[in-house]
Amino acid sequence: MIVAPPNFRLSGSRFQVVYRVQASATDIEARVRSMALEQTVEFPEDLLPSGPFREQMPGHVESLSPLEGDWYRAVLSYPDEAAGHDILQFLNVVFGNTSLQPGVRVEDFTVPQGVATGPRLGVPGVRAALGVPGRPLASTALKPLGLPVGELALQAYQTALGGLDVIKDDHGLADQTLAPFQQRVERCAEAVAAANRETGLRSVYAPNITSDPATVLSRARFAQDAGAGAVLVSPGLAGWGVLSALASDPGFRLPIIAHPAFTGSFVSAGPGGMDHGLFYGTLPRALGADITIFPNYGGRFSFSRDECLAIARRSTEPRGSLAPSFPSPGGGMTLDRIPELKAAYGNDFVALVGGGLHREARTLVEASRLFVAALAKPVPEPSPQVVE
Amino acid sequence: MIVAPPNFRLSGSRFQVVYRVQASATDIEARVRSMALEQTVEFPEDLLPSGPFREQMPGHVESLSPLEGDWYRAVLSYPDEAAGHDILQFLNVVFGNTSLQPGVRVEDFTVPQGVATGPRLGVPGVRAALGVPGRPLASTALKPLGLPVGELALQAYQTALGGLDVIKDDHGLADQTLAPFQQRVERCAEAVAAANRETGLRSVYAPNITSDPATVLSRARFAQDAGAGAVLVSPGLAGWGVLSALASDPGFRLPIIAHPAFTGSFVSAGPGGMDHGLFYGTLPRALGADITIFPNYGGRFSFSRDECLAIARRSTEPRGSLAPSFPSPGGGMTLDRIPELKAAYGNDFVALVGGGLHREARTLVEASRLFVAALAKPVPEPSPQVVE
Numbered sequence: 001m002i003v004a005p006p007n008f009r010l011s012g013s014r015f016q017v018v019y020r021v022q023a024s025a026t027d028i029e030a031r032v033r034s035m036a037l038e039q040t041v042e043f044p045e046d047l048l049p050s051g052p053f054r055e056q057m058p059g060h061v062e063s064l065s066p067l068e069g070d071w072y073r074a075v076l077s078y079p080d081e082a083a084g085h086d087i088l089q090f091l092n093v094v095f096g097n098t099s100l101q102p103g104v105r106v107e108d109f110t111v112p113q114g115v116a117t118g119p120r121l122g123v124p125g126v127r128a129a130l131g132v133p134g135r136p137l138a139s140t141a142l143k144p145l146g147l148p149v150g151e152l153a154l155q156a157y158q159t160a161l162g163g164l165d166v167i168k169d170d171h172g173l174a175d176q177t178l179a180p181f182q183q184r185v186e187r188c189a190e191a192v193a194a195a196n197r198e199t200g201l202r203s204v205y206a207p208n209i210t211s212d213p214a215t216v217l218s219r220a221r222f223a224q225d226a227g228a229g230a231v232l233v234s235p236g237l238a239g240w241g242v243l244s245a246l247a248s249d250p251g252f253r254l255p256i257i258a259h260p261a262f263t264g265s266f267v268s269a270g271p272g273g274m275d276h277g278l279f280y281g282t283l284p285r286a287l288g289a290d291i292t293i294f295p296n297y298g299g300r301f302s303f304s305r306d307e308c309l310a311i312a313r314r315s316t317e318p319r320g321s322l323a324p325s326f327p328s329p330g331g332g333m334t335l336d337r338i339p340e341l342k343a344a345y346g347n348d349f350v351a352l353v354g355g356g357l358h359r360e361a362r363t364l365v366e367a368s369r370l371f372v373a374a375l376a377k378p379v380p381e382p383s384p385q386v387v388e
Numbered sequence: 389m390i391v392a393p394p395n396f397r398l399s400g401s402r403f404q405v406v407y408r409v410q411a412s413a414t415d416i417e418a419r420v421r422s423m424a425l426e427q428t429v430e431f432p433e434d435l436l437p438s439g440p441f442r443e444q445m446p447g448h449v450e451s452l453s454p455l456e457g458d459w460y461r462a463v464l465s466y467p468d469e470a471a472g473h474d475i476l477q478f479l480n481v482v483f484g485n486t487s488l489q490p491g492v493r494v495e496d497f498t499v500p501q502g503v504a505t506g507p508r509l510g511v512p513g514v515r516a517a518l519g520v521p522g523r524p525l526a527s528t529a530l531k532p533l534g535l536p537v538g539e540l541a542l543q544a545y546q547t548a549l550g551g552l553d554v555i556k557d558d559h560g561l562a563d564q565t566l567a568p569f570q571q572r573v574e575r576c577a578e579a580v581a582a583a584n585r586e587t588g589l590r591s592v593y594a595p596n597i598t599s600d601p602a603t604v605l606s607r608a609r610f611a612q613d614a615g616a617g618a619v620l621v622s623p624g625l626a627g628w629g630v631l632s633a634l635a636s637d638p639g640f641r642l643p644i645i646a647h648p649a650f651t652g653s654f655v656s657a658g659p660g661g662m663d664h665g666l667f668y669g670t671l672p673r674a675l676g677a678d679i680t681i682f683p684n685y686g687g688r689f690s691f692s693r694d695e696c697l698a699i700a701r702r703s704t705e706p707r708g709s710l711a712p713s714f715p716s717p718g719g720g721m722t723l724d725r726i727p728e729l730k731a732a733y734g735n736d737f738v739a740l741v742g743g744g745l746h747r748e749a750r751t752l753v754e755a756s757r758l759f760v761a762a763l764a765k766p767v768p769e770p771s772p773q774v775v776e
C-alpha cells in the first residue's frame with residue numbers, strides 16, 4: 001500500500017551506532033533487524049516499497065559479534081537524512097524507541113555532518129578566556145539553597161578572591177524568591193568582577209539558566225549581558241537541544257557547563273541504558289558543552305573509577321573536528337584528594353569542590369587559595385600501579 | 389561559616405515525595421537523611437546555620453517503613469520554596485542528584501501549588517473538541533519516515549476519511565528535507581480538513597514539534613496557525629518544560645500529546661529510576677499533557693500489563709485540581725486486540741495503531757473504519773477473571 005517516491009535516493013552518508021544487545025543466538029539477527037526498522041521507518045519491513053527505499057531508509061546491521069553470555073555487539077548504521085541536521089532527532093534515532101525495550105545499551109555513536117559542532121571554546125578556548133594555561137581548573141558552587149542573594153554574592157566574592165576559576169550556582173538555584181535569578185546574576189557577577197580587579201585574575205561566575213524553552217535562552221543572554229563568564233544548565237531537565245542552541249548561537253560567547261541532574265537513570269539502567277563515557281562525555285561534548293560535570297568516584301555517588309575515567313577520556317580524546325571539553329568530577333570532593341585526582345585525570349579537568357570547601361580553612365578565601373595551590377602543585381607522573 | 393539570613397522563615401507548605409530506598413537496617417536512617425540534604429541544600433548539615441534555616445530548608449523524613457528485603461519506603465517532604473514555582477526545579481528536587489545514586493526509586497509525589505496546572509483540556513476537553521463523547525479515541529501515525537509530504541498528506545486524508553480521531557506524525561518526523569516541517573504541517577492539516585468536510589467529523593492532525601528551545605514553541609504556534617488540531621512532542625528530548633510552557637500559554641489552545649522517546653531508562657533503571665505509573669502517567673499529566681503515549685504490553689515493547697494499567701490509572705485518577713489525561717497505549721498494536729484493550733483500559737484511552745493499520749484492510753480508509761468500529765462496539769464489563 002505504500003508507494004515508493006519516484007527516483008527515491010539518499011546521499012549514501014550514514015552514521016553509526018554501537019549497541020550491546022541481549023538475545024539468544026537464534027533470536028539475535030531478527031532482534032537487531034527489528035531495531036534497524038524501529039529506529040527509522042518504524043514500519044513492517046514487508047510493507048515498505050521494495051527497491052531503493054527499502055534498501056536505504058532503514059538501519060543497516062553493519063556488524064554483529066558475540067560478547068559474554070547472551071550479549072552481542074551490534075553496529076547499526078542509519079542514513080544521515082533520518083537525523084536531518086537535528087540533534088534531537090539524531091538522539092531519537094540512536095535511542096528513541098529502543099530505550100523502551102529491554103536489553104539494549106548504547107555504547108558509542110558517530111555524529112552526522114552538520115548535526116552538532118561541539119564546544120565553541122572547548123579546553124583551549126576556556127583556558128584562554130580564564131588565563132589558566134596549564135593546571136586543572138578550580139570550581140565551586142554557591143550554596144546552600146535558601147541563602148539570600150547578598151550571602152551568595154559574598155561567597156562569590158570570597159571564592160574569586162581566593163582565586164577559584166569557575167564559581168557556579170548550585171544547580172538547585174533557579175528563580176526562587178529566596179534568591180531571584182536576575183538579582184542573583186547581577187550581584188554575583190559584580191562580586192566576581194570586584195574580586196578580579198583585586199586579584200588581576202579572570203575568574204568567572206556561572207549562573208544556572210535551567211528553565212523552560214520560553215525562558216532558558218533569554219536567561220543565557222541576560223547572564224552574558226550582566227557580566228557572567230559562563231552558564232550552567234542541566235540538559236536532562238531543560239532539554240538536550242539547549243546545549244546546541246547556545247553553542248551555535250552567534251550572539252552567545254560564554255562557556256557552557258552541563259550538569260547531570262535528573263539523568264542518572266540513563267547510565268544506571270543496566271544492562272540497558274547508555275554507556276557512562278558516551279552519555280557524560282561524548283554526548284554533552286558533541287552538543288557543545290565546554291565543561292561536563294559528573295559525580296566522581298569515591299564521593300557521595302556510585303560511579304566507578306573506570307566509569308569516571310571513561311567519561312574523562314571521551315571528553316578529551318581526538319574525535320573528528322570536535323574540540324575537547326573539560327570533564328568536571330565533583331560530588332563530595334575534598335582537597336586532600338586532589339593529588340589523586342590529578343594523577344587520575346591529568347591536567348585537563350575542572351575540579352569541583354562544593355559544600356566541603358567550607359571545611360577546608362577558617363575562611364572561604366583561604367580555603368579557595370589552598371584549593372588552587374593544591375591543583376597547581378606538580379604531582380609525580382601518574383602510575384597505574386600506585387593509583388587506586 | 390554560613391550566616392543565617394535574619395528572620396529566615398518559610399511558608400511551611402511542603403510537597404511530598406515517596407521513594408523506595410535500598411539500605412541496610414543500620415544505614416537507612418542516615419541514607420534518607422542524606423537524601424533530604426542532597427535534594428535541597430546539598431550541604432553538610434553541621435555547617436548549616438542552626439535554627440529555622442536548618443530546621444526548615446532541608447528535606448524532612450516524614451515516614452520510613454520497611455519493605456521486602458533491604459528496601460524501605462521513605463516519604464520525604466521539601467519546602468515549596470525549594471521548587472520556586474518552577475517545574476524543572478521541582479523535578480530537580482524530586483530526583484536531580486538522587487538519580488545519580490544507586491538504590492533510589494521515585495514512586496509518587498505531590499506537586500506544590502503553582503508549579504503545574506495540568507492539562508488545559510484533559511479528557512473532557514479533548515472529547516468536546518473532537519466531538520467524541522463516549523468511546524475510546526482512535527489514533528494512528530503518519531509513516532514511514534522517508535515518504536514525501538504528498539504521500540504523508542494522502543495518508544492523513546485517508547485515515548481522516550476513515551474516521552480516525554487523532555492522526556499524528558510519526559515521532560521520527562522532524563524537519564528532514566524528506567518531508568520538511570512547515571510544508572508537511574500545512575499539507576497534512578489541509579488534508580484532514582478536506583476529509584472532515586466530507587465526513588462531518590472533527591478529526592485532528594498532530595504534527596511533531598519536538599525541537600530545541602529556540603524552535604519548539606514557534607513550531608507549536610505554526611502548527612496552530614496552519615490548522616493542526618493537536619501537537620506531538622517528546623519531552624525526554626525537547627525538555628520537560630515544553631509541556632508546561634505550552635499548557636500555560638494563553639495564546640495556545642491545542643491538545644498536547646506526549647511521546648516517550650528516549651525516556652525508557654527512567655523506568656527500566658530498576659531497582660532505581662522512577663515508577664512506571666508516576667513517570668508516564670502522573671508526570672506528563674501534571675505538566676500539561678492531554679494525551680500520554682506509552683508502549684502497550686504485548687507489543688514490541690516490554691512493559692507489563694500491570695505497569696500499563698498503572699499508567700492509565702495515574703492518568704485519570706482524581707488528583708487535586710488536575711484534569712484527567714488520556715493514556716495512549718501503542719506499539720505493535722493490531723485491531724484484533726481492541727476488545728481486550730477496552731476491557732483493560734475502559735473508554736478513556738486513545739488506542740494507537742501505527743504501521744500495523746496498513747495490514748488491516750485493502751485500503752487505509754477501510755482499515756480506519758474498521759478501527760473506529762471496533763472501538764465503538766460495546767464490550768462486556770471487564771471481568772478480571774477472564775481478562776489476561
